[in-house]
Amino acid sequence: MSGFKANFMWGGAVAAHQLEGGWQEGGKGVSVADVMTAGAHGVAREITDGVIAGKNYPNHDAIDFYHRYKDDIKLFAEMGFKCFRTSIAWTRIFPLGDEAQPNEAGLQFYDDLFDECLKYGIEPVITLSHFEMPYHLVTEYGGWRNRKLIEFFVRFAGVVFTRYQHKVKYWMTFNEINNQANYHEDFAPFTNSGLKYQPGEDREPVMYQAAHYELVASALAVKVAREINPALQIGCMIAMCPIYPLTCAPDDMMMAMNAMHRRYWFTDVHVRGKYPRHLLNYFARRGFKLDITEEDRQALAEGCVDYIGFSYYMSFATQATADNPELDYDESKSLVSNPYVQKSDWGWQIDPVGLRYSLNWFWDHYQLPLFIVENGFGAIDVRESDGTVNDQYRIDYLAAHIREMKKAVVEDGVDLMGYTPWGCIDLVSAGTGEMKKRYGFIYVDKNNDGSGTLARSPKKSFSWYQNVIQTNAEYL
Numbered sequence: 208m209s210g211f212k213a214n215f216m217w218g219g220a221v222a223a224h225q226l227e228g229g230w231q232e233g234g235k236g237v238s239v240a241d242v243m244t245a246g247a248h249g250v251a252r253e254i255t256d257g258v259i260a261g262k263n264y265p266n267h268d269a270i271d272f273y274h275r276y277k278d279d280i281k282l283f284a285e286m287g288f289k290c291f292r293t294s295i296a297w298t299r300i301f302p303l304g305d306e307a308q309p310n311e312a313g314l315q316f317y318d319d320l321f322d323e324c325l326k327y328g329i330e331p332v333i334t335l336s337h338f339e340m341p342y343h344l345v346t347e348y349g350g351w352r353n354r355k356l357i358e359f360f361v362r363f364a365g366v367v368f369t370r371y372q373h374k375v376k377y378w379m380t381f382n383e384i385n386n387q388a389n390y391h392e393d394f395a396p397f398t399n400s401g402l403k404y405q406p407g408e409d410r411e412p413v414m415y416q417a418a419h420y421e422l423v424a425s426a427l428a429v430k431v432a433r434e435i436n437p438a439l440q441i442g443c444m445i446a447m448c449p450i451y452p453l454t455c456a457p458d459d460m461m462m463a464m465n466a467m468h469r470r471y472w473f474t475d476v477h478v479r480g481k482y483p484r485h486l487l488n489y490f491a492r493r494g495f496k497l498d499i500t501e502e503d504r505q506a507l508a509e510g511c512v513d514y515i516g517f518s519y520y521m522s523f524a525t526q527a528t529a530d531n532p533e534l535d536y537d538e539s540k541s542l543v544s545n546p547y548v549q550k551s552d553w554g555w556q557i558d559p560v561g562l563r564y565s566l567n568w569f570w571d572h573y574q575l576p577l578f579i580v581e582n583g584f585g586a587i588d589v590r591e592s593d594g595t596v597n598d599q600y601r602i603d604y605l606a607a608h609i610r611e612m613k614k615a616v617v618e619d620g621v622d623l624m625g626y627t628p629w630g631c632i633d634l635v636s637a638g639t640g641e642m643k644k645r646y647g648f649i650y651v652d653k654n655n656d657g658s659g660t661l662a663r664s665p666k667k668s669f670s671w672y673q674n675v676i677q678t679n680a681e682y683l
């Protein structure tokens with residue numbers, strides 16, 4: 208017995224905008240992902256004003272899953288996937304976001320996609336908003352700084368819950384809703400919330416306001432789901448990078464605690480249906496006056512999630528400094544390098560033990576079922592002359608994380624539903640827009656410049672993961 212439940216949900220995870228392509232097919236509208244150019248490690252993706260001719264927008268064609276999904280799902284089935292996590296591109300269902308009626312061609316696409324999964328006994332696990340909200344909602348409404356978006360999102364959620372209730376049981380509302388804790392950079396505010404800041408604007412309260420509207424929208428979506436079909440399970444989705452103190456100096460410990468408060472309060476609201484006192488006190492200290500109504504509070508209390516989905520790639524470390532007497536966490540300034548762990552080529556700190564720690568942290572705080580819906584190693588793969596990819600480093604990364612996951616379940620007693628490694632097929636990186644930052648068990652012949660045949664081929668990790676699933680990770 209490996210310790211994982213017999214019905215443990217092994218699978219893989221992707222997001223619509225990172226693999227589908229077909230950005231204008233079937234009536235699809237322009238999403239925020241469609242106006243982001245390709246960047247690189249240390250080179251931010253440019254967010255353009257609309258789509259500008261001549262620029263490289265890697266999400267437009269991505270890996271053409273829109274046309275090739277049948278072949279790809281067949282490969283997932285061959286690996287033995289029990290589930291497949293993807294997102295519904297909001298812009299396929301509501302191309303502009305504020306329409307009264309949905310787009311039937313978009314709805315039909317996901318019907319066909321889910322049918323194809325179910326044909327192999329693969330259960331779809333669906334994110335409603337994964338960095339791909341309609342761009343029209345940015346230009347016309349200012350993104351999630353506008354309360355009107357609650358209504359648009361809840362309408363979208365209601366339509367897809369109704370349509371797919373007998374095909375999809377597990378849902379998540381907002382992907383990595385807490386990325387926007389990093390509000391000084393342009394990426395997370397835009398991908399999470401469609402926020403574009405004015406020069407000199409005080410970004411922080413705008414981020415809190417947008418996050419509040421999203422949390423209310425999420426809670427209302429949970430309520431709608433329960434009315435449509437009480438069997439539906441709705442989770443949140445948190446980007447978990449546990450933040451360690453650099454040393455055991457008491458101020459470093461307090462700094463780490465504050466950092467955890469500032470990055471993970473989103474989970475408190477999703478799970479407990481109310482704001483933690485430390486955050487309300489922080490708003491007061493900073494003089495942030497947010498639009499939080501009594502109806503909002505009621506909605507939050509009534510729309511608590513059923514499970515916690517989270518991504519885990521890396522841990523962070525922080526340190527108290529003399530110029531920060533309140534020990535306030537600012538993600539763009541407060542992180543330091545952890546000397547005890549290795550880093551990926553993109554500077555992500557590799558820390559399998561941090562996954563066990565994270566599972567315990569969530570379980571101790573919330574006692575809700577946990578679902579690791581992303582984990583993985585973005586790396587440059589080399590294809591040998593015979594076409595094989597010997598990605599032993601990826602196997603080593605995943606194996607080390609699964610071993611820690613097992614300890615959390617077997618020794619620590621955490622309730623873990625499943626594990627879906629990120630980018631199970633190579634796709635466009637969210638952070639950089641690159642193809643060369645690969646995560647897949649399946650290689651896709653496509654390069655950063657857009658060249659390549661798009662042919663799929665299994666890497667060494669493909670049969671390794673197939674074996675992991677087959678044995679329920681008993682021999683790891």
Ligand code: P53
Binds near residue numbers: 518
């Ligand atoms: P990429 C930052 C930190 C942790 C996870 O990321 C993150 C990000 C944003 O880059 O994103 C999640 O592609 C996200 C996926 C994304 C994946 O992690 O930058 O949910 O969409 O592709 C990996 O290497």
